[in-house]
Amino acid sequence: MSIASQEALKQLDRIVALGYPDVADMSAEAFRALARPLISALEDSDLGANILLVPTRELVSPESLIARTSINRMAGFTTMPPRDIASFLPQDGFEPPEGPFYLVIDPHTGTAYINREPDVARKLIDSDERLPLTLEEGLAIATQHPDWLVEKNGFNLLGSRSADGRAPSIWMSQNAPRLGAVWPNSRHTWLGNAYCRSRCGVSLFHWA
Numbered sequence: 001m002s003i004a005s006q007e008a009l010k011q012l013d014r015i016v017a018l019g020y021p022d023v024a025d026m027s028a029e030a031f032r033a034l035a036r037p038l039i040s041a042l043e044d045s046d047l048g049a050n051i052l053l054v055p056t057r058e059l060v061s062p063e064s065l066i067a068r069t070s071i072n073r074m075a076g077f078t079t080m081p082p083r084d085i086a087s088f089l090p091q092d093g094f095e096p097p098e099g100p101f102y103l104v105i106d107p108h109t110g111t112a113y114i115n116r117e118p119d120v121a122r123k124l125i126d127s128d129e130r131l132p133l134t135l136e137e138g139l140a141i142a143t144q145h146p147d148w149l150v151e152k153n154g155f156n157l158l159g160s161r162s163a164d165g166r167a168p169s170i171w172m173s174q175n176a177p178r179l180g181a182v183w184p185n186s187r188h189t190w191l192g193n194a195y196c197r198s199r200c201g202v203s204l205f206h207w208a
Contacts, residue, residue, distance in 0.1 A: 001043065002042055002043050002044070002045055002046070002047075003047075003048050003049050004042040004045050004046075004047040004048060004049065004051055005039050005040070005042035005043050005045075006049075007048075007049040007051055008035070008038065008039045008042055008051065008053045008103070009039055011052070011053040011144050012032060012035050012039065012053060014143065014144060015053075015055070015143065016028050016031060016032065018068045018143065019068060020055065020060055020065075020068070023060045023061065023064050023065070023068075024055075024059050024060050034059065034100040034101060035053065035100070035101045037099075037202045038053075038099065038101050038102070038103065038201075038202040041202050042103075047103075047105060050105070050106050050107070051103050051104065051105055051106075051107075052103065052104040052107050052137060052140045052141065052144060052196075053101060053103060053140070053144075054096070054101065054102055054103070054104055054136055054137055054140045055100060055101055055136070056096050056099070056100055056101070056102070056136065057136055058100065059100040059101070061086065062085055062086070062088075062135050062136055062139055063082040063085045063086055064082075065139045065143070066078050066085075066139065066142070066170075066177065066178075066179040068143065069139070069142040069143050069146055069177045070146065070176070070177070071146045071147075071149065071150065071172070071175065071176055071177060072175065074174070074175050074176035075176060076142060076176055076177035076178065076179065077173075077174075077176060077177075077178055077179075078178060078179035078180065079180070080179065080180065080181065084162070084181075085135075085168075085179065087162040087163060088134075088135045088157075088160040088161065088162050088166075088167070088168045088181075089160060089161070089162075090134045090135075090159055090160055091158075091159055091160065091161055094131060094132065094134055094159035094160075096134070096136070096199065096201075097199055097200065097201025097202075097203070098201050098203060099201050099202050099203070101202075102199055102200060102201045102202070103199065103200040103201075104133070104137050104140070104196045104198075104199055104200075105196055105197045105198045105199070105200060106196055106197035106198075107133065107137065107140075107141055107194065107195075107196045108194060108195055108196065109141070109148050109149075109152045109153055109154075109155045109192045109194050110125075110153075110155050110156070110192030110193040110194045110195055111152055111153060111192050112124075112128075112192070113125065113192055113193040113195075114153055114189070114190075114191065114192040114193075115187055115188065115189045115191070116187060116193060117184065117185050117186065117187045118156050118158055118167050118182060118183075118184050118185075118186070118193065119184045119185065121156065121158060121193035122158045122193070125158070125193060125195050130195040130196065130197065131159065131195055131196050131197070131198065131199070132157070132158035132159040132193065132194065132195050133155075133157050133158075133159050133194040133195060133196055134157055134159035134160040135157050135159075135160040135168045136160075137157065137159070137194070137196070138155065138157040138168065138169075138170050138194055139170070139179075141155075141170075141194065142170050142177045146177060149170065149171065149172050149177055150172065152192070153171075153190060153191065153192045154169065154170055154171025154172060154188075154190050154191045154192070155169065155170060155171070155191060155192045155193060155194035156168070156169045156182055156191055156192070156193045156194065157169065157170070157194055158193055158194075162181070165183065165184050166181040166182060166183055166184075167181065167182055167184070168180070168181055169181060169182050169191055171188075171190055171191060172190075
């Protein structure tokens with residue numbers, strides 16, 4: 001197995017253990033089978049371990065996923081109602097590749113863009129030829145790398161917005177991951193603006 005396929009399989013094992021198949025209303029075996037084509041395609045890649053395996057919201061709705069994150073046995077939480085969370089949709093140009101699973105390449109919590117208003121950070125991310133992360137991708141970071149919230153910083157997810165202009169955010173609160181939201185002109189010293197290099201779906205490894 002390649003480094004990338006081993007890492008993707010490890011991440012798949014983690015979300016299965018956290019009950020993602022239950023969220024998707026299917027068996028663990030069926031859930032794993034949906035990821036198998038993408039993991040198999042990684043066998044011939046040289047991507048390395050800095051990837052995120054992300055299930056799309058058609059497979060698992062994001063409203064229930066923050067509670068499946070944890071740090072030191074402190075479960076993640078949110079004070080937003082489910083319909084608010086569901087309203088954070090990927091913006092034009094940041095839609096996920098086709099398929100129930102896809103990869104995010106070189107994810108980062110956006111340390112370089114800490115304490116920046118979301119609209120300002122978005123322009124900086126664009127000028128640096130990076131892609132802002134979406135809600136689903138931020139939840140994947142909090143699930144696979146909860147230590148990043150402690151060791152690096154919380155982060156805004158500017159690839160998703162609600163109709164009223166807010167962007168979702170994940171940060172540490174009460175010693176646990178918390179999902180919240182920020183307005184376009186707000187800035188916080190503890191929030192970066194997360195980004196990645198690219199997104200990749202299984203179909204011919206088309207790069208987005």
